[in-house]
Amino acid sequence: MASSGKKCANWTNADDEKLLDVLIEQLGQGMVKFDWNAVRAVLRNHGIHKDAAQIKNHFMDLGKKLRAWEFLMGKTGVGVDPNTGAVVVTDDVWDEFLKVSVLIG
Numbered sequence: 001m002a003s004s005g006k007k008c009a010n011w012t013n014a015d016d017e018k019l020l021d022v023l024i025e026q027l028g029q030g031m032v033k034f035d036w037n038a039v040r041a042v043l044r045n046h047g048i049h050k051d052a053a054q055i056k057n058h059f060m061d062l063g064k065k066l067r068a069w070e071f072l073m074g075k076t077g078v079g080v081d082p083n084t085g086a087v088v089v090t091d092d093v094w095d096e097f098l099k100v101s102v103l104i105g
Contacts, residue, residue: 009054018046019059034059 011019022042026034036052043050050058072078077093080086089097 009050009058011058015043015048016058016062018043018048019055020062023059 019039022039023034026039034056036056039055040050040052043055072087072089073080075093077090079088081088
C-alpha cells in the first residue's frame with residue numbers, strides 16, 4: 001500500500017485534555033456538529049499542531065477506547081488496582097475475553 005506522505009500524529013495526555021476541553025466548550029456554545037477547523041485553530045493557539053482530519057480521527061479513536069473501557073468495567077470480574085491504577089481481570093473472565101476476541105477478529 002502506498003504511503004500518503006502524512007505523518008501519524010502523536011497525542012499526549014495534555015493534548016487529549018485540551019482537545020476535550022475545546023469540544024466541551026463548543027457543545028456549551030450550542031454546536032450540534034463539531035467544527036474541526038475551528039478546533040484546529042484553538043489547539044494551534046495552545047501549541048498543538050494537528051490538521052482537522054487528524055483531530056477528528058483522534059476524537060473518534062478516543063470514543064472507541066471509551067466504549068471498550070465502559071464494556072470492560074461493566075463486566076463482573078474486572079476491576080482496577082487502587083495502588084497501581086492497572087486493570088485487574090480474573091483468569092476465567094480473561095479467558096472468555098480471549099475467546100471472544102478470536103471470534104470477532
